[in-house]
Amino acid sequence: MIVQKYGGTSVGSPERIKNVVRRVAKYKALGHQIVVVVSAMSGETNRLIALAKEIQAQPDPRELDMVISTGEQVTVGLLSMGLIQEGLKAKSYTGAQVKITTDSAFTKARILSIDEHNIRTDLANGYVVVVAGFQGIDKEGNITTLGRGGSDTTGVAIAAALHADECQIYTDVDGVYTTDPRVVPEARRLKSITFEEMLEMASLGSKVLQIRAVEFAGKYKVKLRVLSSFEEEGDGTLITFEEDDKMEQAIISGIAFNRDEAKITVRGVPDKPGIAYQILGPVSEANVDVDMIIQNVGVDGSTDFSFTVHRNEFDKAMDILKNKVQSHIGARDVVGDNKTAKVSVVGVGMRSHVGIASKMFRTLAEEGINIQMISTSEIKISVVIDEKYLELAVRVLHKAFDLDQEAA
Amino acid sequence: MIVQKYGGTSVGSPERIKNVVRRVAKYKALGHQIVVVVSAMSGETNRLIALAKEIQAQPDPRELDMVISTGEQVTVGLLSMGLIQEGLKAKSYTGAQVKITTDSAFTKARILSIDEHNIRTDLANGYVVVVAGFQGIDKEGNITTLGRGGSDTTGVAIAAALHADECQIYTDVDGVYTTDPRVVPEARRLKSITFEEMLEMASLGSKVLQIRAVEFAGKYKVKLRVLSSFEEEGDGTLITFEEDDKMEQAIISGIAFNRDEAKITVRGVPDKPGIAYQILGPVSEANVDVDMIIQNVGVDGSTDFSFTVHRNEFDKAMDILKNKVQSHIGARDVVGDNKTAKVSVVGVGMRSHVGIASKMFRTLAEEGINIQMISTSEIKISVVIDEKYLELAVRVLHKAFDLDQEAA
Numbered sequence: 001m002i003v004q005k006y007g008g009t010s011v012g013s014p015e016r017i018k019n020v021v022r023r024v025a026k027y028k029a030l031g032h033q034i035v036v037v038v039s040a041m042s043g044e045t046n047r048l049i050a051l052a053k054e055i056q057a058q059p060d061p062r063e064l065d066m067v068i069s070t071g072e073q074v075t076v077g078l079l080s081m082g083l084i085q086e087g088l089k090a091k092s093y094t095g096a097q098v099k100i101t102t103d104s105a106f107t108k109a110r111i112l113s114i115d116e117h118n119i120r121t122d123l124a125n126g127y128v129v130v131v132a133g134f135q136g137i138d139k140e141g142n143i144t145t146l147g148r149g150g151s152d153t154t155g156v157a158i159a160a161a162l163h164a165d166e167c168q169i170y171t172d173v174d175g176v177y178t179t180d181p182r183v184v185p186e187a188r189r190l191k192s193i194t195f196e197e198m199l200e201m202a203s204l205g206s207k208v209l210q211i212r213a214v215e216f217a218g219k220y221k222v223k224l225r226v227l228s229s230f231e232e233e234g235d236g237t238l239i240t241f242e243e244d245d246k247m248e249q250a251i252i253s254g255i256a257f258n259r260d261e262a263k264i265t266v267r268g269v270p271d272k273p274g275i276a277y278q279i280l281g282p283v284s285e286a287n288v289d290v291d292m293i294i295q296n297v298g299v300d301g302s303t304d305f306s307f308t309v310h311r312n313e314f315d316k317a318m319d320i321l322k323n324k325v326q327s328h329i330g331a332r333d334v335v336g337d338n339k340t341a342k343v344s345v346v347g348v349g350m351r352s353h354v355g356i357a358s359k360m361f362r363t364l365a366e367e368g369i370n371i372q373m374i375s376t377s378e379i380k381i382s383v384v385i386d387e388k389y390l391e392l393a394v395r396v397l398h399k400a401f402d403l404d405q406e407a408a
Numbered sequence: 409m410i411v412q413k414y415g416g417t418s419v420g421s422p423e424r425i426k427n428v429v430r431r432v433a434k435y436k437a438l439g440h441q442i443v444v445v446v447s448a449m450s451g452e453t454n455r456l457i458a459l460a461k462e463i464q465a466q467p468d469p470r471e472l473d474m475v476i477s478t479g480e481q482v483t484v485g486l487l488s489m490g491l492i493q494e495g496l497k498a499k500s501y502t503g504a505q506v507k508i509t510t511d512s513a514f515t516k517a518r519i520l521s522i523d524e525h526n527i528r529t530d531l532a533n534g535y536v537v538v539v540a541g542f543q544g545i546d547k548e549g550n551i552t553t554l555g556r557g558g559s560d561t562t563g564v565a566i567a568a569a570l571h572a573d574e575c576q577i578y579t580d581v582d583g584v585y586t587t588d589p590r591v592v593p594e595a596r597r598l599k600s601i602t603f604e605e606m607l608e609m610a611s612l613g614s615k616v617l618q619i620r621a622v623e624f625a626g627k628y629k630v631k632l633r634v635l636s637s638f639e640e641e642g643d644g645t646l647i648t649f650e651e652d653d654k655m656e657q658a659i660i661s662g663i664a665f666n667r668d669e670a671k672i673t674v675r676g677v678p679d680k681p682g683i684a685y686q687i688l689g690p691v692s693e694a695n696v697d698v699d700m701i702i703q704n705v706g707v708d709g710s711t712d713f714s715f716t717v718h719r720n721e722f723d724k725a726m727d728i729l730k731n732k733v734q735s736h737i738g739a740r741d742v743v744g745d746n747k748t749a750k751v752s753v754v755g756v757g758m759r760s761h762v763g764i765a766s767k768m769f770r771t772l773a774e775e776g777i778n779i780q781m782i783s784t785s786e787i788k789i790s791v792v793i794d795e796k797y798l799e800l801a802v803r804v805l806h807k808a809f810d811l812d813q814e815a816a
Contacts, residue, residue: 066502
């Protein structure tokens with residue numbers, strides 16, 4: 001049993017929907033039971049949001065979900081027609097119809113349960129079941145949506161509920177790469193990657209899969225595979241929850257990076273309990289997301305506190321810190337730089353291999369690239385550098401860790 | 409309690425939706441409880457059907473309903489947003505959510521029941537309830553649609569379920585006229601008309617209201633009012649099930665006509681039982697709709713059998729009769745004319761007034777218009793004439809029955 005998820009670009013036109021039909025028919029002919037989850041046709045969700053905003057600048061969330069959930073509903077109907085036209089038995093469902101029950105957080109709902117009964121019955125009767133991604137229904141029967149990229153989550157949730165053998169995510173790339181091929185032409189497609197690595201890669205800007213979907217898949221042990229919907233061949237990248245095979249392979253899986261990182265430092269902060277909250281509390285209350293946070297050991301009862309935010313929110317964050325926080329906590333000053341970028345090396349292998357960090361720092365030093373901040377986790381080392389060195393840093397690290405070489 | 413139904417043109421753009429918002433707000437301010445039923449934005453249903461046909465030339469009916477029902481779903485969300493923006497409490501519902509239960513005849517389903525519980529609760533809590541027209545759900549939970557113009561039926565059905573005081577149908581005309589104002593500039597808007605008259609007017613080509621909705625309203629004694637959504641003032645036309653007031657008024661309510669009528673006569677038909685079925689059976693099996701049917705008393709064991717069909721189906725019907733029917737039943741020949749038109753005078757008053765038919769025939773004779781066929785019912789007299797006299801006939805009849813004069 002396979003769950004296949006196709007994104008908006010893959011179903012962006014009648015011609016492309018027919019391509020999906022051919023692919024589903026091919027898998028069906030091999031004897032698989034197939035559930036297909038689809039997004040809205042590309043551009044459709046944005047069109048509907050724009051329409052809503054013409055009526056109400058800040059659309060009411062319940063009503064917005066009512067409107068935008070129609071995008072996927074159109075696609076499931078069209079895809080089913082295509083499958084029926086091809087001679088297959090097919091049946092489409094909205095999120096409400098397969099009872100994808102969510103909480104009531106309109107526009108960003110979380111899936112609570114799926115009643116897979118109807119799907120199982122249809123599969124047993126030879127149907128290809130086509131389910132609208134991105135949407136559900138709350139306990140009161142209101143239509144909800146899962147937020148951008150929610151269709152991936154729907155696919156994984158259905159695969160989990162059905163205990164499917166594999167959840168295939170079809171996108172416009174043919175897998176997960178060691179880094180962005182536009183920056184490093186030698187970047188290689190990974191045959192497999194662990195969930196933990198994928199989480200680090202995804203959150204760091206390798207926008208292949210929604211991070212929520214990956215978390216969900218990890219939690220329910222769903223085998224995920226990322227594939228291209230535009231290529232006939234290719235095995236894509238398998239995202240596994242088994243590390244065994246992986247350990248035989250490369251120590252580092254990839255180089256992730258994020259161009260939009262802005263750095264802020266509050267200097268001369270009194271080194272006492274509660275100070276981190278007093279700095280970041282007002283920032284998060286203003287809905288500014290914080291990424292890296294670094295605080296070093298204090299000297300003489302005072303310390304420097306640094307963190308990064310998205311470049312678009314740099315001014316907002318600086319304003320809050322200078323006008324609300326600095327004098328309140330008695331800090332010396334607040335300095336920032338919005339011309340920075342983050343580069344990370346990611347790999348479960350680094351757990352059992354020493355020297356990854358020093359190799360990374362030496363490689364950057366040899367190119368004269370100054371490291372402004374460092375943050376590490378179990379399977380990743382991230383550094384903040386001047387943005388102008390970003391591409392150079394990614395290229396030299398990719399080469400230094402032999403990522404252009406096929407793993408043994 | 410008022411149910412208001414707005415058609416596709418009335419909600420065809422964000423600007424027009426805002427007009428609807430203002431109108432609903434006005435009624436709400438007067439203290440009414442209001443349920444609004446809306447169609448898809450104009451053009452949207454056709455766009456979705458065209459998209460479906462690109463995938464499957466004859467779209468699967470279940471899947472087509474899945475796709476086209478999204479049109480109304482978008483409108484209910486947008487209209488609710490507009491109402492909320494205006495400071496009102498509003499909540500939208502799909503057909504499935506208010507459990508408009510239908511049979512499973514996809515693309516032309518019939519309403520079986522409505523669960524008005526949620527609507528009543530919301531109304532009691534001060535909400536304007538916005539319901540998607542045209543759609544429902546069958547007993548298995550499949551999405552169904554009611555066929556073109558089904559939103560009128562939804563409006564009437566909800567008004568019936570709620571025992572609403574009035575069901576207002578907003579269209580792009582400001583009421584029902586004594587005849588088409590494009591043909592007779594003196595045509596007057598009727599203040600009221602009976603259901604029976606409306607049925608005759610509608611089926612004869614006054615395309616203001618869907619005939620199904622009128623039948624439904626008559627059956628459940630729902631007071632219907634046709635109004636313009638583009639004019640601020642005006643009481644439109646009330647469609648009543650009470651004749652009392654009406655009888656004091658005009659004998660004739662209006663002149664209906666149909667330009668697309670083609671006439672076919674089978675001559676020298678043996679005058680024996682079963683012959684009508686032998687002629688019309690093959691025609692209806694070919695899905696050709698027959699309108700008027702006339703058979704006169706036979707002479708010398710043979711008779712002439714005439715009927716009318718839509719002009720587009722004239723060739724098909726002639727072909728069936730000449731090649732399958734004529735020799736089979738031993739008729740002399742089959743003749744036809746597709747340059748004919750039908751004109752009808754309609755009015756409940758004619759039941760108690762003699763001389764309506766003779767006045768009609770004399771009026772036409774005075775203009776030298778030959779009557780080719782005549783058919784009558786309790787409240788209507790229809791004649792088929794050469795199409796070139798259609799406008800002249802409508803004008804002189806309108807004048808002869810004093811329809812340009814305000815009723816006493």
